[in-house]
Amino acid sequence: MEKQRIAQALLSLRLGVFVVMFVWALDKFVNPAHSGQVFEHFYKISGLSANIFTVLGILQVLLVLAFVSGFKQRISYGLVFVLHAVSTLSSWPMYLDAFNNLLFFAAWPMLAACFALYYLRDMDTLFALDHR
Secondary structure: OHHHHHHHHHHHHHHHHHHHHHHHHHHHHHOHHHHHHHHHHHHOOOOOOHHHHHHHHHHHHHHHHHHHHOOOHHHHHHHHHHHHHHHHHHOHHHHHOHHHOHHHHHHHHHHHHHHHHHHOHHHOOOOOHHHO
């Protein structure tokens, strides 16, 4: 019974993280100009074309589909954790002006969820391809 409750909780975390990561991936297709602004402002990378964001979007969609399906958990959960950690940490100037950037703080509980999923991946068994 306890293992089932843990598996259900981990599935809810996996689905929640997936929603955010999937929308971020779709943004690269729907609004590549926004993605360009994000890369320039937070990662100091400028001049990327819409084609680059299409490729990045495809790779990110593939990653989050592997993640949500529980496929190759060590790799897919690890990559999602690392990508979100980079995103969270690259936004550090926003945290210095906290009350004008409150939404950026939502990245921290999501980072904790990504860590928990990676750390407890062997217990994340519901609807996970690695645990069929």
